[in-house]
Amino acid sequence: MANRDLRRGPWLEGEDEILTTIVGALGEKHWDALAKQSGLRRSGKSCRLRWMNYLRPNLKHGEITQEEEAIILDLHKHWGSKWSKIAKRLPGRTDNEIKNYWRSHLKKKLEAQQAGTKSNTKQDTAIPIRDRSIQCISTKSSMSGNEGIFGTSSISETPEMCDMNALGNDSPYESRISEWISSCCSWPSDQVIDDEDCMGTYTYPCFSQLGSSCEESKNHGVWDLWNPIWEMS
DNA sequence: AATAGAGCCAACCGCCACTAA
DNA sequence: GTTAGTGGCGGTTGGCTCTAT
Structure with missing residues (x-):
């Protein structure tokens, strides 16, 4: 299918149902073939993304909890913006979700914290x-x-x-x-x-x-x- | 009530790594 | 060894919603 024939933008409920059915039948692989077979005018990439970030079972869609936030903060310190790596530590959360959460909530929070602590030099307690x-x-x-x-x-x-x-x-x-x-x-x-x-x-x-x-x-x-x-x- | 600006999030883009031919 | 196809990842964007004025 030529690229110009592909649909873009938000997914419709019907498309979600089709994708869910086809992934259920064929599994989470060969996204290009799966996209073609589904009849959806979507790229394989688009199908994969929709599945991974929204349709996949066991995804949490609620708010990030404080505990999850603490983990994100810590792992980000450790790994930087390795969102997929971080997401693996938070069952039910996607890399995209964590990335968005980081950008919209934590980044500012952290910057504000750092600005606050800059003046009074942080004591590294050097825990054994x-x-x-x-x-x-x-x-x-x-x-x-x-x-x-x-x-x-x-x-x-x-x-x-x-x-x-x-x-x-x-x-x-x-x-x-x-x-x-x-x-x-x-x-x-x-x-x-x-x-x-x-x-x-x-x-x-x-x-x-x-x-x-x-x-x-x-x-x-x-x-x-x-x-x-x-x-x- | 209208509107501008900020915030948020789903989706897209481009790059890279891997694999099979 | 090379190339094309594919999947995965991080960065970015577009549009919707919320809030302040």
């Missing part, structure tokens, strides 16, 4: 890595809806604190953590964790099963996994 890790686990635990510590600086101060990459890609401890995670997680099927990104704590929903304290985390085995890492540091 051991303590950072403890904080990190506690932080994730708060995501279960228990009283949490999001909103404090603990999570955003130290991008490396939960970064498994910092330990080296073939760390035996990373493997152990991965094994443990896969044994206890009910990771959503649409979530893909690649090795390169494999970082701990709030990456994994299963941590929310751990209760709200380090003590409880201990009881669930996290302590054993992290301990050797702390010892190494």
Whole structure:
């Protein structure tokens, strides 16, 4: 189909239904072929985008929560504008949504914060890595809806604190953590964790099963996994 | 009530990486 | 090794809604 024949602009309800049906039948791949087969006068790219950002099951369409906001802020510090990477850490959210949220809410917020803190030079508390890790686990635990510590600086101060990459890609401890995670997680099927990104704590929903304290985390085995890492540091 | 400006978000664009021929 | 096709990503834009005047 020539480009000029392609429809553009907002999607109609009928188009959504057709796309949903055809993706259900053919799967989320071969978007060009799928677009042609559907009879929709849309490009494959357009179909993919509509599906990924709006029609896909399990998408959240509500407001970004404070917890999600904290994660976005932290991961943005860590990765910059790697929106798709960040989106993978927030099940049900799309890269586009996060990007828009960042631009319309967080960027200004952050700039205002920085402007405010510039005058009184920030004290870097230089938390030892051991303590950072403890904080990190506690932080994730708060995501279960228990009283949490999001909103404090603990999570955003130290991008490396939960970064498994910092330990080296073939760390035996990373493997152990991965094994443990896969044994206890009910990771959503649409979530893909690649090795390169494999970082701990709030990456994994299963941590929310751990209760709200380090003590409880201990009881669930996290302590054993992290301990050797702390010892190494 | 009218209107201008700001904010927000869905969708598009262009580039890059990957893969198959 | 080269090329064309495709998918994925980040940046940008257009248009709708909200708010202030």
